[in-house]
Amino acid sequence: MPELVAAVLAGRSGVDLLFDCWDRGDAVMPVDPRLPPPAVERLLAAMRPHRFIDGSGAVQALPDPLPVEPGDALVMVTSGSTGDPKGVVHTHHSVEASARATTEALGVDRERDRWLCCLPLAHVAGLSVVLRARWASVPCEVLHTFDAMEVMAAARERGATLTTLVPTALGRIDPSAFRRIVVGGAAPPAALPPNAVVSYGMTETGSAVAYDGRPLAGVEIRIVDGEIQLRGPMLLRAYRDGHDPRTPDGWFPTDDAGAWDDDGRLVVHGRRGDLIISGGENVWPAEVERVLGEHPGVSEVAVLGRPDPEWGQRVVAIVVPTDLSRPPRLEELRAAVKEHLPAYAAPRELELVPSLPRSSLGKVIRSRLPAGSGPGAN
Structure with a gap:
């Protein structure tokens, strides 16, 4: 019977380990090598694999494993x-x-193209690069x-033509060196190089859809009550606890909000x-973040709502200034937003921070953003 092998995957040796496990008929749970031992222990306890292979190659049999299905x-x-x-x-x-x-x-041209994987193999964005190259x-x-x-x-020097990057990494290289760059993992910058494509997908979809x-090709997308739903x-197949989140006819509710634009593209x-919801109006943080991200005084930004006695929620901009000695002012950020969005989307509070909490793929971890000190902070 197939088993689930939890394995620390990093670099080419990690890829070889993955394929060796597949050759034996087992499924693999990639473990991020950056996780500290207590986090690894919690992960193993939650996912209940049969075995764990650590970064040194040592194999540990684990108690009370959950089975996997043939084909997993x-x-x-x-x-x-x-x-x-x-x-x-x-x-x-x-x-x-x-x-x-x-x-x-x-x-992809099988004769001329060459993939580069520089994202963690424990995340679908990185591992999918290796898997599509193999396929x-x-x-x-x-x-x-x-x-x-x-x-x-x-x-x-080595001929890589294709890669996948998060937006922060994209800003640190010369993108013209590649034929195509897939950008994902976090909100893309407003200005993208012509050879970049913006991906939409998640762990549940195995990569971009x-x-x-x-x-x-093969992907169906529909919007139901403002929610993006996918089929393909x-x-x-399911979550590890056996729960299948899909509807009986195969649609996966993403809990992402979206719409179709006038060109038939998913937004x-x-x-x-x-x-x-501020003053009865809907404000999407991503739209405000895109505008504020273009302001020369803003290096990074996250937008959220905080309770407000007058507006229900007020729009708050958490900003990492480009120049700590000359940070942007609330009024100029409000004016910038009003040039592109309705006035109710303009932030009513500005909080300056040295950095934003991010995951390893560059996503802002909103639960770790500062709680705030009240209306009007600046």
């Missing part, structure tokens, strides 16, 4: 930034479907971690729980 390939653990982590079960069929769809959408029989270089100089050397707002062969507003 992966258990990918979500980041847990908005709640308890979940183990997302993918089959070899869903892995192949994702690899096929993304490869076709990018027009397409395309060479793939795997870095242990993102390093701007190594990324550029991979492109200019849309590039630049267009569904990939790359969806998860993702963000998690439905992030919606700010």
Whole structure:
């Protein structure tokens, strides 16, 4: 019977370990090598694999494992930034479907292209690079971690033509060195290089299901009461606890809010729980963040709602200034937002911070943002 092997995966040796486990018929749960031992112990207790292979290659049999189904390939653990982590079960069929769809959408040339993976293998954004390269029989270089100089050397000296990056990493390289760059993991910058595509997807979809707002082959997208719902062969089989989040007819409710624009492209507003209702008006943080992110005085920004006795919720901008000695003022940020969005979307509070709490893929961890001190802070 197949078993679930939890394994620390990093670099090319981690990829080889994954495929060795698959050759034996087992499923794999990638473990991030950056996790401290207590976090690894909690993860193993929650996901209940059969064995654990640590970074040195030592194998430990674990008690009371949960079984896996024949055909299961992966258990990918979500980041847990908005709640308890979940183990997302993918089959070899869903892995192949994702690899096929993304490869076709990018027009991968098996003779000329070469993938570079520089994101963690414990996250679907990184591992999917390796898996689509394997499916397409395309060479793939795997870095242990993102390093701007190594990324550029991979492109200019070793022939890498394709890669996936988070927005913060994109800003640290010369993107023209690659043929195509997939950007995901966090909100993209307003100004993108012409060879970049913005991906939409999540752990439950195994990788992207849309590039630049267009569904990939085999993907169906619908909007139900403002929520994005997905259907396609790359969806998860279930969660590790056995729960299947799909509807009886196969649709996966994402809890992401979205809409179709006039060109028929999907616009993702963000998690439905992030919606700010201020004075009875709906304000999506991502829209405000995009505008404020273009302000020269703003290095990084997160927008959220805080309780307000007059407005119900007030819009708050948490800003990392470009220049700590000359931070932006609330009034100028409000004016910038009003040039592009309705006045009710302009922030009523500004809080300056040295950095934003982010996950390893660059997503802002909203639960760790400062609680605030009251209206009018600046």
